[in-house]
Amino acid sequence: MNPGRIYLDNCITTRPDPEVLQAMQPYFGEKFWYPGSFISTGEAINDDLKRFSGIVADSIGASEAELHFCSGGTLANNMAIKGLAAAYGKESKHIIVSVVDYPDLLTNAAYLEKQGFEVSYLSANEEGFVNLQELQSAIRSDTIMFMTTAVNHVVGTVQPLAEIKAILNTADHKIYFHVDAGQAYGKIALNVDELGVDTMAISAHKIHGPQGVGALYQRSDVKLGQIIHGVKRVDNLQTGGLNIALIAGFAKAVQLTFADLNGTISNLRAMSNYLLSTLEANIPEIELNGPRGDKRAPHNINVSISYIEGEAITMMLDASGITVATGSACASQGLKANYVLMAMGKNHVQSHGSMKFTLSKYTTKAEIDETVAALANITTELRKRSPLYNATHKEK
Amino acid sequence: MQYSQKVLDHFMHPHNVGKMENPDAVATEGSPACGDQVTVYLKVDEETKVIEDISFLSYGCASNIATASIITDLAKGKNLDEAKQITWRDAMEALDGLPPVKVHCSVLAADTLLTAISNYEIAHGLKEVPNFSKDTILEELKKIIYPKVGEDIVSLKMVKYVGLTDGEVLIDLNIMSFDQWRDNIAEEIREHLEKYPEVKHIQINFP
Numbered sequence: 021m022n023p024g025r026i027y028l029d030n031c032i033t034t035r036p037d038p039e040v041l042q043a044m045q046p047y048f049g050e051k052f053w054y055p056g057s058f059i060s061t062g063e064a065i066n067d068d069l070k071r072f073s074g075i076v077a078d079s080i081g082a083s084e085a086e087l088h089f090c091s092g093g094t095l096a097n098n099m100a101i102k103g104l105a106a107a108y109g110k111e112s113k114h115i116i117v118s119v120v121d122y123p124d125l126l127t128n129a130a131y132l133e134k135q136g137f138e139v140s141y142l143s144a145n146e147e148g149f150v151n152l153q154e155l156q157s158a159i160r161s162d163t164i165m166f167m168t169t170a171v172n173h174v175v176g177t178v179q180p181l182a183e184i185k186a187i188l189n190t191a192d193h194k195i196y197f198h199v200d201a202g203q204a205y206g207k208i209a210l211n212v213d214e215l216g217v218d219t220m221a222i223s224a225h226k227i228h229g230p231q232g233v234g235a236l237y238q239r240s241d242v243k244l245g246q247i248i249h250g251v252k253r254v255d256n257l258q259t260g261g262l263n264i265a266l267i268a269g270f271a272k273a274v275q276l277t278f279a280d281l282n283g284t285i286s287n288l289r290a291m292s293n294y295l296l297s298t299l300e301a302n303i304p305e306i307e308l309n310g311p312r313g314d315k316r317a318p319h320n321i322n323v324s325i326s327y328i329e330g331e332a333i334t335m336m337l338d339a340s341g342i343t344v345a346t347g348s349a350c351a352s353q354g355l356k357a358n359y360v361l362m363a364m365g366k367n368h369v370q371s372h373g374s375m376k377f378t379l380s381k382y383t384t385k386a387e388i389d390e391t392v393a394a395l396a397n398i399t400t401e402l403r404k405r406s407p408l409y410n411a412t413h414k415e416k
Numbered sequence: 417m418q419y420s421q422k423v424l425d426h427f428m429h430p431h432n433v434g435k436m437e438n439p440d441a442v443a444t445e446g447s448p449a450c451g452d453q454v455t456v457y458l459k460v461d462e463e464t465k466v467i468e469d470i471s472f473l474s475y476g477c478a479s480n481i482a483t484a485s486i487i488t489d490l491a492k493g494k495n496l497d498e499a500k501q502i503t504w505r506d507a508m509e510a511l512d513g514l515p516p517v518k519v520h521c522s523v524l525a526a527d528t529l530l531t532a533i534s535n536y537e538i539a540h541g542l543k544e545v546p547n548f549s550k551d552t553i554l555e556e557l558k559k560i561i562y563p564k565v566g567e568d569i570v571s572l573k574m575v576k577y578v579g580l581t582d583g584e585v586l587i588d589l590n591i592m593s594f595d596q597w598r599d600n601i602a603e604e605i606r607e608h609l610e611k612y613p614e615v616k617h618i619q620i621n622f623p
Contacts, residue, residue, distance in 0.1 A: 331477035350477035407455040407473035
């Protein structure tokens with residue numbers, strides 16, 4: 021399935037399933053039509069679209085009418101956050117988010133601050149959990165929205181959504197609850213009614229669907245101000261055209277992932293447990309970032325390797341045909357240490373030496389063995405070159 | 417911009433890497449906080465002042481390792497006066513260039529070599545410990561690279577004023593508030609100047 025290359029960067033994007041490609045094919049060709057009324061071609065696409073919408077909505081316990089397809093998680097987050105602010109932020113202008121949230125949430129919060137909103141930024145603990153005591157005391161009479169990243173994009177921490185909802189419910193007025201589920205979707209069970217979320221963003225290409233399509237869940241009694249204005253084709257919120265082929269691929273990916281979600285999750289969990297134990301057995305002075313066990317998403321392992329720097333590790337692994345990600349400043353365009361790790365109280369060396377492995381259903385034990393073996397050699401080589409390692413370890 | 421093949425070669429197979437036993441001089445520059453640190457070891461012929469052997473250790477990214485490798489190549493076999501003339505631009509040229517955001521790595525490597533030579537000269541009575549002055553600050557500012565274009569902030573005329581009174585350093589920079597690199601540059605300036613015991617306080621002003 022992975023000819024010649026080991027791909028362990030599945031939190032960025034995943035390999036499309038061949039069945040997904042097949043499901044999209046007709047809409048690039050003979051079924052190129054657009055949805056419409058009273059005309060057989062338009063009605064046929066209408067029906068397909070309703071069916072796809074139903075499949076995706078069903079995967080989060082929503083109804084088909086509560087779903088808006090759009091270009092991906094970032095647009096969905098924007099439509100929700102700016103939409104909630106527009107609908108409910110005329111008088112009350114207080115928003116709560118945490119410092120470890122996904123950039124979509126933090127940049128929208130910063131934008132709204134400039135528009136006159138006040139934002140409370142909650143801290144996180146050393147495992148990346150949002151500080152719930154701070155949440156409780158941050159709530160004010162003018163708080164309109166709390167937003168969170170269900171699974172942290174760096175360390176895989178699963179935020180306690182039910183506990184969060186219980187705290188939001190203690191307020192004497194409604195606080196809208198937006199969840200970015202980009203990393204959570206297909207990795208943990210998400211039922212919008214059980215969780216009591218008002219809006220939620222999901223994306224297809226994190227679950228072996230195509231890139232460029234996602235969806236926003238909007239609870240039926242929740243209003244969202246419109247942020248994209250244009251011709252209304254299908255959706256009154258997400259105006260303009262829709263890419264039916266991508267939506268078909270999205271629905272197929274959902275069917276494949278959710279046919280046996282528990283099986284998908286336990287396979288990923290077994291594989292990431294194996295990766296972690298193999299790493300810990302073969303590489304000395306390595307440390308897990310984020311929680312251990314089922315408070316962590318099943319596909320994410322993030323470790324800091326002491327004394328060496330992540331960009332160098334990543335490049336050497338790349339030369340061995342292995343794709344992984346690092347939190348090192350040197351590998352980032354902004355030359356900044358990873359803000360999530362720093363907010364968790366890690367130091368610069370731990371951030372620069374952090375490696376993020378994110379697995380998929382295609383990851384095999386053989387690939388993990390090969391990756392850890394390569395990483396062990398690279399670690400030995402880079403530590404030999406490192407002044408930090410040489411200063412603390414005498415040559416044997 | 418990608419790394420050149422030469423950078424990759426020197427990164428994967430660095431020359432002169434490893435700790436040296438009984439060096440004649442050693443210097444370490446950078447810090448783990450900035451994500452890169454280089455140590456350079458020298459063995460110098462006392463008669464001819466030729467660098468007979470040189471090696472380095474590097475905590476840092478691929479370009480950090482590659483620039484340290486090439487700078488030690490360039491210095492090996494040269495006498496101290498010749499070696500002092502090696503600049504970060506020479507290192508960059510020898511590596512067929514670096515992405516602008518990585519130019520600061522070559523500055524760190526060249527700087528560490530220079531400090532190692534200076535340490536040798538001071539230890540062997542060839543020069544005095546230099547006085548800390550406004551020139552020292554200017555020399556340090558010339559090592560700060562604006563990552564967007566890969567040139568130093570002095571050449572780019574981003575430094576409007578440098579003042580020094582009783583250990584109080586005052587620097588006026590011509591970098592606007594919306595510049596994404598502004599905080600990085602201020603942080604780097606502090607890291608470069610705080611290592612001098614003479615510096616008591618650093619004030620950096622922007623328009």
